Amino acid sequence: MKGNDVTNNDNGTATGNGNGNGVKRSSNPLSGSMDRMRDWWAGAPQWQRWGVYVALIVGALILPAPWIGAFMSPDNDWTTVLFFPIGVYMLMAIGLNVVVGMAGLLDLGFVAFYAIGAYSLAYFGTEYGWNFWATLVIGVAITAVSGVILGAPTLRLRGDYLAIVTLGFGEIVRITANNTDEIGGARGITNVPHPPDMFGQKFLFDPAPYYYLMVATIVLAIIFSRRLEISRVGRSWAAIREDEDAAELMGVPTFKFKLLAFAVGAIIGGLAGTVWAGQANFVAPNSFPFILSATILVAVVLGGSGNLPGVMVGAFLIAWLPERFREVQDYRILFFGAVLVLLMALRPEGLLPSRRRRAELAEGTGGMGSMGAEVAGPTSDPDMEVSK
Amino acid sequence: MLDDLSSQFLPSTVGGLAAGAIYALIALGYTMVYGVLRLINFAHSEIFMIGAFASLFVLITMGISAPLTGIALVGMLLLMMIVSMAAAGGAAVVLEQVAYKPLRKKGASRLAALISAIGASLFLQELFALIVIPEVFDTPGRNTVPVPRIADRDVLFSIGNANIRTDHVIVIVAALAMMIVLDQVVNRSRMGRGIRATAQDPEAAVLMGVNIDNVVRLTFLLGGAMAGVAGMLYAFEYENLIFNVGFILGVKAFTAAVLGGIGNIRGALVGGFALGLIENWGAIFLGSEWKDVTAFVVLVIVLMFRPTGILGESLQRARA
Amino acid sequence: MTGSPEEKGGAHREAPALLELDDVVMAFGGVVAMNQVNLTIREGEIFALIGPNGAGKTTAFNVVTGVYRPTSGQVRFAGQRIDGMKRYKVTKAGVARTFQNIRLFHNMSALENVMVGIDAHHRTGAIGAVLGMPWHYREQRHGRERGLELLEFVGISHRAHDTAKNLPYGDQRRLEIARALGTDPKLLLLDEPAAGMNPAEKQSLQELIRRIRDDGRTVLLIEHDMGLVMHISDRVAVLDFGQLLAMGTPSEVQKNPKVIEAYLGAEADAS
Numbered sequence A: 001m002k003g004n005d006v007t008n009n010d011n012g013t014a015t016g017n018g019n020g021n022g023v024k025r026s027s028n029p030l031s032g033s034m035d036r037m038r039d040w041w042a043g044a045p046q047w048q049r050w051g052v053y054v055a056l057i058v059g060a061l062i063l064p065a066p067w068i069g070a071f072m073s074p075d076n077d078w079t080t081v082l083f084f085p086i087g088v089y090m091l092m093a094i095g096l097n098v099v100v101g102m103a104g105l106l107d108l109g110f111v112a113f114y115a116i117g118a119y120s121l122a123y124f125g126t127e128y129g130w131n132f133w134a135t136l137v138i139g140v141a142i143t144a145v146s147g148v149i150l151g152a153p154t155l156r157l158r159g160d161y162l163a164i165v166t167l168g169f170g171e172i173v174r175i176t177a178n179n180t181d182e183i184g185g186a187r188g189i190t191n192v193p194h195p196p197d198m199f200g201q202k203f204l205f206d207p208a209p210y211y212y213l214m215v216a217t218i219v220l221a222i223i224f225s226r227r228l229e230i231s232r233v234g235r236s237w238a239a240i241r242e243d244e245d246a247a248e249l250m251g252v253p254t255f256k257f258k259l260l261a262f263a264v265g266a267i268i269g270g271l272a273g274t275v276w277a278g279q280a281n282f283v284a285p286n287s288f289p290f291i292l293s294a295t296i297l298v299a300v301v302l303g304g305s306g307n308l309p310g311v312m313v314g315a316f317l318i319a320w321l322p323e324r325f326r327e328v329q330d331y332r333i334l335f336f337g338a339v340l341v342l343l344m345a346l347r348p349e350g351l352l353p354s355r356r357r358r359a360e361l362a363e364g365t366g367g368m369g370s371m372g373a374e375v376a377g378p379t380s381d382p383d384m385e386v387s388k
Numbered sequence B: 001m002l003d004d005l006s007s008q009f010l011p012s013t014v015g016g017l018a019a020g021a022i023y024a025l026i027a028l029g030y031t032m033v034y035g036v037l038r039l040i041n042f043a044h045s046e047i048f049m050i051g052a053f054a055s056l057f058v059l060i061t062m063g064i065s066a067p068l069t070g071i072a073l074v075g076m077l078l079l080m081m082i083v084s085m086a087a088a089g090g091a092a093v094v095l096e097q098v099a100y101k102p103l104r105k106k107g108a109s110r111l112a113a114l115i116s117a118i119g120a121s122l123f124l125q126e127l128f129a130l131i132v133i134p135e136v137f138d139t140p141g142r143n144t145v146p147v148p149r150i151a152d153r154d155v156l157f158s159i160g161n162a163n164i165r166t167d168h169v170i171v172i173v174a175a176l177a178m179m180i181v182l183d184q185v186v187n188r189s190r191m192g193r194g195i196r197a198t199a200q201d202p203e204a205a206v207l208m209g210v211n212i213d214n215v216v217r218l219t220f221l222l223g224g225a226m227a228g229v230a231g232m233l234y235a236f237e238y239e240n241l242i243f244n245v246g247f248i249l250g251v252k253a254f255t256a257a258v259l260g261g262i263g264n265i266r267g268a269l270v271g272g273f274a275l276g277l278i279e280n281w282g283a284i285f286l287g288s289e290w291k292d293v294t295a296f297v298v299l300v301i302v303l304m305f306r307p308t309g310i311l312g313e314s315l316q317r318a319r320a
Numbered sequence C: 001m002t003g004s005p006e007e008k009g010g011a012h013r014e015a016p017a018l019l020e021l022d023d024v025v026m027a028f029g030g031v032v033a034m035n036q037v038n039l040t041i042r043e044g045e046i047f048a049l050i051g052p053n054g055a056g057k058t059t060a061f062n063v064v065t066g067v068y069r070p071t072s073g074q075v076r077f078a079g080q081r082i083d084g085m086k087r088y089k090v091t092k093a094g095v096a097r098t099f100q101n102i103r104l105f106h107n108m109s110a111l112e113n114v115m116v117g118i119d120a121h122h123r124t125g126a127i128g129a130v131l132g133m134p135w136h137y138r139e140q141r142h143g144r145e146r147g148l149e150l151l152e153f154v155g156i157s158h159r160a161h162d163t164a165k166n167l168p169y170g171d172q173r174r175l176e177i178a179r180a181l182g183t184d185p186k187l188l189l190l191d192e193p194a195a196g197m198n199p200a201e202k203q204s205l206q207e208l209i210r211r212i213r214d215d216g217r218t219v220l221l222i223e224h225d226m227g228l229v230m231h232i233s234d235r236v237a238v239l240d241f242g243q244l245l246a247m248g249t250p251s252e253v254q255k256n257p258k259v260i261e262a263y264l265g266a267e268a269d270a271s
Helices: A004-019 A029-043 A046-062 A066-072 A080-103 A111-127 A132-154 A160-177 A208-227 A232-242 A245-250 A254-280 A290-303 A308-324 A332-346 A355-363 A382-386 B003-038 B045-059 B072-105 B111-135 B166-190 B191-201 B201-208 B213-239 B247-261 B264-284 B288-305 C057-064 C089-094 C110-122 C126-131 C134-154 C169-182 C199-214 C227-230 C250-255 C257-270
Strands: B155-159 B161-163 C017-028 C030-041 C046-050 C072-077 C096-099 C187-191 C219-224 C234-242 C243-248
Touching: A046 A208, A046 C110, A066 A080, A080 A208, A080 A232, A080 A254, A080 A290, A080 A308, A080 C199, A111 A132, A111 A160, A111 A290, A132 A160, A132 A254, A132 B288, A132 C057, A160 A290, A160 B111, A160 B247, A208 A254, A208 A308, A208 B213, A208 C126, A208 C250, A232 A245, A232 C110, A232 C126, A232 C134, A245 A254, A245 C089, A254 B045, A254 C072, A290 A308, A290 B111, A290 B247, A308 A332, A332 B072, A332 B111, B003 B045, B003 B072, B003 B166, B003 B191, B003 B213, B003 B247, B003 B264, B045 B072, B045 B111, B045 B213, B045 B247, B072 B111, B072 B166, B072 B213, B111 B247, B161 B166, B166 B191, B166 B213, B166 B264, B191 B201, B191 B213, B201 B213, B213 B247, B247 B264, B247 B288, B247 C017, B264 B288, B288 C234, C017 C057, C017 C219, C030 C057, C030 C219, C030 C243, C046 C057, C046 C199, C046 C227, C057 C187, C057 C219, C089 C096, C089 C110, C096 C169, C110 C134, C110 C169, C126 C134, C134 C169, C169 C199, C199 C219, C199 C227, C227 C250, C234 C250, C234 C257, C243 C257, C250 C257
Parallel strands: C046 C219, C046 C234, C096 C187, C187 C219
Antiparallel strands: B155 B161, C017 C030, C017 C072, C234 C243
16 A cells, blocks of 8 residues: 555654664663664564554554443543543644644644634534534634634744744634624533434434544544655655754745644644534533643643654543542643643653654754753754854 | 723723733843743743732731721832742742753753743642642632722822822832832843843853853842732732733733833833733723733734834844 | 756856846845855856855855845846745755755754755645645655665765764765755855865865766855865855955966955065
8 A cells, every 4th residue: 555655664764763873862761662662663564564553443442341441430431531531632632743743833822723623513503504524624624724824924933922922812712702792602602513423323422423433533633644744744844843944945935834734733623623512512612721722732742742652642641640530630730730841851852752853852953942041052043053 | 982982091091001010010021031041931920920929918917908098008018019029039030940940951942941831830820729829818729819908099180081099100100110120220230231141142141251040040030029019019909819810911911022022121111001001992992801812913913013022122132 | 957068177158147146235234244246157167155254155145045135236046036035936946055054954864854855846735645646655756766866976875864963074064965956956055065074075075066067057165175166166256355356267366466465465464
């Protein structure tokens, strides 16, 4: 199959350096075994890879089994937890990873796209009685456009300004929803339509079909973002992340590709919102606080920004731990905050980093250059360098 | 609409100046830290929050429940201000030690530093929501905490249909006075020279014998103290506090800093008042529920068309 | 394309102009980094830009590649105005460069670095990549094959899969050249390519630059190593304080009294 042919080759390029000359190995046993796994994966024949894919998908499908749930979620219905927050967070993290991990743009308002996706379904479903699938398509279009609308004026800004502007955008969307009576104001919209029956499955209040729908969406999102990553698009993102000026001078239309990253991230975030709203039956502005953007960012950074499996593990942990250990539920944001601070000081590359990203974050490239007022740090000012 | 404008213009201006004074004081911290470290100190909003609660703590400890007058009022305000400055300034220095210094020493990326800042911000908010507010103020952590009124809101004089009250005067005068003091410190003192030198060129500053760690600590201390004053004035003027009171205010103050030209101390003043006026005048037409949106839109527009702000960036030159 | 056999190694005066700078002024505030510079670089030549530090050489590169928009004057490439054009469009039009202080994508492999350059002429977008369109695979294959070819050409194909920052210094300079060649430039700008190289490396760099020219590309280089400059350049221009001081063949320039004064000013006074 063609898709794998490319995956194969790319792995050859990306991980070929693992044998001695690559990024300095961390002494940490976790990344050591990760590297060994990666090397195995790079050299694994086609059938073994497919074996892993199939095993993962089968695993995802039997995951809602009660005996697993008895351990994973003794307090709440496990399938419900699997759909939300676990599935939703994972899908959103895959989307945010495109923006933050691949293109190196810090987006603090990612929840806006999730909200727009959810509101699209709620509005068109209740006002016009459109079917779930029709609104899904419209919702994707609307979120992509909103990604472009946010990006077009702001993507020329310095990285940290961009972060604050995206945060502002997230708040604008929430406050606007809150103040606009046409979409329910602060009360939100109720009776959001469920998806129509499919494969004999009724989408009502049983969470199982939604979970399978979520799994399918996540698999699609993984395929999409992985294919982008190994293509010209992903290479351009990586180049922009490392040295935007050099990238532009090597013929990369940086603005266009940054906009694309925003749009792709927005689409995946929007999908998460639409699927969630189809199950939740109800949307309101206070489902979309800044803290959700921050939580997804924690997931991406914790897992290992830029590395898809890492990001998904990160999202899973962030979503699951507070559900499993109810006693810590109240303390989860306190904990997330501490995790971010500690992680940046001790292991900025996250738990399961991509090899490349690990080096970038540690040495002060990775999108923004290093902090000022630190003489020992590497040169941080690209504009200065060009003109030297 | 025009009636609204003529009847509300002057009162909105007064409200805008009072709000703007507080934005300006918080903006100073953003602007100074950005000037020296090129870092958006995302947790600065929580430093402000700590300052606000410190003032409330003073009022509760002193058992104030009725408005004061005369010397008692002035003394109480000074006491609140000193305690808030100490609490917020101290918190800012600790924040720097814990959340930024390790990254600085490693020469870590600014992305990493910003993420650390966000983490510190979440941590401090939750620390108050979960522990400090329930324990110290005896209120459920996510509820608003009322602040007792310590000065009667007498109308001192009127301009047109705008009534200028005692509290307006106190807020605006106190804020201006603090800003003048800070401006003098930074522009006249030896320590202030260190800050300016570092903002311009850290490497040269080190060669000239400036101790970067001291400069950074001082920057956080001064910025934090100003946020403390802002917190005290906020508690005094708006009389309600909540654990995340800093969030929106912080973004607005940052907007003010950018509006005036980030890194520029006088710019923070101009930006703060400008933003306060813009959002309050905007509210005449749009309704006050759109105030926050107005502020964010101003931020985007400024960054798009004049990213160096009204007065330009003066502690340092604009850097990518 | 150009560089037919009889043109090689000398008389390029008849060859058509490839890059023209007309009265280019580049001022930063009060500092004039380029003052009314006129230059014509002809197809197929190796042209060197020399001058003391701060003479405006790198500024000239930045003006040509679109990093700066000149304060006044025109830059034309193959007859088309490129001043004020977007940087990536200048690159697509056929101008590529290296950097004085190496600016590779340090954490990408050598091959990936070159592929970024080659991508300049590729068209696969998000949709093509996601849906796995035939052109996506064609371009991926082309990028890899061409990339390996270019690494071979500059002599570092054995390091194709190494991370760029782990390459030795000389190889990083070569990788930058390969990455620039990936964009298939008609004009290649090399900013101090020999900086930090030992004599043997300089020798092979010299050969590499010749081979690039023999491939039909025009080379414009900034270099401080006079031996190298005089050896391989067809023509040399001297910049001093943003002004064009002299221009001609290496031997003409070496004899030019103004150049001697600018370079040896102190000694000349002393004697």
